[in-house]
Amino acid sequence: MDPKGPGRKDKTLEKDTKASRLATRGFFAIMRVIESVREMQKCSETVRLSGKKIGFVPTMGYFHEGHLSLMREARRISDFVVTSIYVNPTQFGPKEDFSKYPRDFERDHRMAEDTGVDVIFYPSNDEMYPPQYQTYVNVESVTQNLCGASRPGHFRGVTTICCKLFNIVKAHAAVFGRKDYQQLAAIKTMVADLNLDLDIIGMPTYREKDGLAMSSRNVYLSAEERKSALSLIASLKHAQRLYEGGEKRAEFIIQEAEKIIRQAPYTDIDYVKICDASSIEDLRLIDTQAVMALAVKVGKTRLIDNHVLGEAFSI
């Protein structure tokens, strides 16, 4: 056993790590956790008035490398990094996994600090949705298809909470993963339509070495289900091969992709679709930039993934 006891580290190493963390941190010497809207707004206003740029990564917590890669990008493009941890109830349906969504604030805190985040915004439900709450932001068209069809009200919850968070954090830029492709499209549309003055940056999907898209929900998967979940990336890669071989018929590519997923045990397809990459409308013939998007239940866990046909795969 380590003589310094579990969890203790070599002092010198700790110092070095901290020094390099502080060198990349923006404003405060230590990472702050802010729970109140008013305090977050005051903090952000001060940072803005000092001429610094705020980069923001909204999350539901339970961090994995995908989240951290977004924080690193925020760090790279801005002077002050805020991440929010909030499992937003209004984007979960009544039968969805809101209450059992994985949470581990201590671990998230440590990971954010090590990644050079300046502030974690960590509000309560009462802070975000006080009694008499009654305002919602609806993005009407790009939210109709895909998860919008499978999860009624989901995107209304997503765009509403993002609108709130953008107003609270007052960021110059917000960084999102492209794994939630339709979510990113809805947020970009909202930001353009409501004239929110911030940049929305979409980063490539972060994947495990074997190609599974990183997701906080992956912890739900049993070892057997974890293997079956690889059928998602396999189907996207097969679709890419067909497309690059000249196939333009969406229906044909979809059928081939579905075959791969159905061959894997424990899978239950919600949708496999090929859409216009901007409008998220179904395509019959792939004659414009197209995204293949899929949602599949593996055991009890609903996983999503997507790929813009013709682009390189990210790992």
Next chain:
Amino acid sequence: MDPKGPGRKDKTLEKDTKASRLATRGFFAIMRVIESVREMQKCSETVRLSGKKIGFVPTMGYFHEGHLSLMREARRISDFVVTSIYVNPTQFGPKEDFSKYPRDFERDHRMAEDTGVDVIFYPSNDEMYPPQYQTYVNVESVTQNLCGASRPGHFRGVTTICCKLFNIVKAHAAVFGRKDYQQLAAIKTMVADLNLDLDIIGMPTYREKDGLAMSSRNVYLSAEERKSALSLIASLKHAQRLYEGGEKRAEFIIQEAEKIIRQAPYTDIDYVKICDASSIEDLRLIDTQAVMALAVKVGKTRLIDNHVLGEAFSI
């Protein structure tokens, strides 16, 4: 006839007026007109970074003293005053007066300049609602009653355009008239719910000497209709007398108020209601702060007015 010709003024006087205007103006030596969202945001960001406070008066133009009183309040509480002139199509129903709503930009420009406004934001419809526009802000509960019931979609248009304008003008405070009582309630609710970081200030209704609430739509009224329109303020004053005499039954006060309006020619009541002043829900017994609100067609012109029972009348 004035030997200097119509419209010409004594030079010395003109200079003095200009000097006093410039003394109260915030940032630029002359009032600017900005038509682009991007330019307005850049201007406002520069003003904010200089540490100055922005006061904002959103309008549909065709200014009267009511508008100017709001601009003066904005001037009083802030360093830099922006007013917007935009007849917002999304808050008009298909059979309403969007196309014939009165407009006179030259006159508005002169009046705003004389009142010490720094910037008029004057966007086109294409600038505000480009093709593919699809995002709307819904305040659900306080918009149900009164004009929300009579004008479906009206408040969705109002809250959406205000959300956009607040994001464009980046104001610290926005000033509204209380004549549009439910509009003010909807905007306050939206600002609180979406965590927009600005103060919403409601100013007393500005009235003509005889009590008619000032409105750009008053120009539609013929001389005869103008007289009948006084039944609105008369009914509010009668309601106030009854309330102050101890009457608590909303229904009784409403009936008495309606009698007064019906006695005036050319009038057609849309609604006369007594509501909770915060939730805008109908009251049967006046046991909390209550607003009497009414909408009446006088000839072809729909007029609204309101009064918080127990408060002093504004003139």
